Amino acid sequence: MAQDPRESGRQELPTGEELARAGLGLTVDGAVARVTISRPERRNAMTGRTWTTLAHIGQALPDDVRIVVIAGEGDIFSAGIDLNMFTPEGVDGERSIVAGLADGSADEADLDAYISELQQGFLWLRRPDLVTIAAVRGHAIGAGFQLALSCDLRILADDARFCMKEPALGLVPDLTGTKPLVDIVGVHRATEICLTARKVGAEEARELGLATLVVGVDELDGAVDDAVAALLATNPEAAVATKALLQQAGDNTLEEQCAAERRAQVGRLTALARAMTAGA
Ligand code: ACO
DSSP: OOOOHHHHTOOOOOOHHHHHHTTEEEEEETTEEEEEEOOGGGTTOBOHHHHHHHHHHHHHSOTTOOEEEEEESTTOSBOOBOGGGGSTTOSTTOOOTTHHHHHTSSOHHHHHHHHHHHHHHHHGGGOTTOEEEEEEOSEEETHHHHHHHHSSEEEEETTOEEEOOGGGGTOOOOSSOHHHHHHHHHHHHHHHHHHHTOEEEHHHHHHHTSOSEEEOGGGHHHHHHHHHHHHHTSOHHHHHHHHHHHHHHTTSOHHHHHHHHHHHHHHHHHHHHHHHHHHO
């Protein structure tokens, strides 16, 4: 049973109104949460509020959620940041990213803190207690690509296109995407993809390891459902421990990783033995 958020001190999930203002949809059904990027009239472009609300969702998800699926409404994942965020007016009363710097009301430290706040919307998707899936149709540009990179699995329709557009706009990718990109494709290919800002199609994404699976457009929902069912069939505690172990592997020496495997396995075997004793 999920704990009542009020008892655990955890936030309540965003209201429907808050989600709509952030351009998001959310359903939670038992162990599966589904987040939809939902601003179709702007090609699912996202704003600062989208990412602070995503962070809020991460903090407020019930304990029994194990899988998070992120998709875009309609035939596109996301056109990335709403480019109006860079205009002095911003978007719908949301602060402009540049206005404060231009008029002197914000300094570099303020902007650093703001970007850090936005990054929280992406970081929680790495949590070991969740398996996160990006279901990608059409373009995933800039921040959209980085959102997909924040997920554990990327299931792509064959019309999917990734593009790291930021350098072409005079920016750097700063929404947590550079590390997973380099981890997956290596610094050489990541440099080429980012500095040309070219589009990477679904087939190439599969060859590069950026796509877990590529299917026909009409098969995307079914492929995601199959992945969700397979993930839910795995022992939940073992899944958490294994994801945590895999996440350390890149930074650990072999010796450190072997020690981490032993610690995790001792924990697992102890729990399994206790369960056997309790059931005897
Ligand atoms: N921000 C704000 N509005 C957008 C964005 C965006 N990122 N992307 C699309 N829109 C708007 C368009 O301005 C247009 O509005 P209008 O109907 O009022 O004219 C509407 O969405 C439809 O856009 P089209 O370009 O007509 O749609 P199309 O399907 O032809 O192309 C595509 C889609 C490829 C996504 C294209 O819109 C595009 O390249 N968008 C910009 C992508 C971009 O540069 N994103 C920022 C990357 S950097 C980052 O994310 C940090």
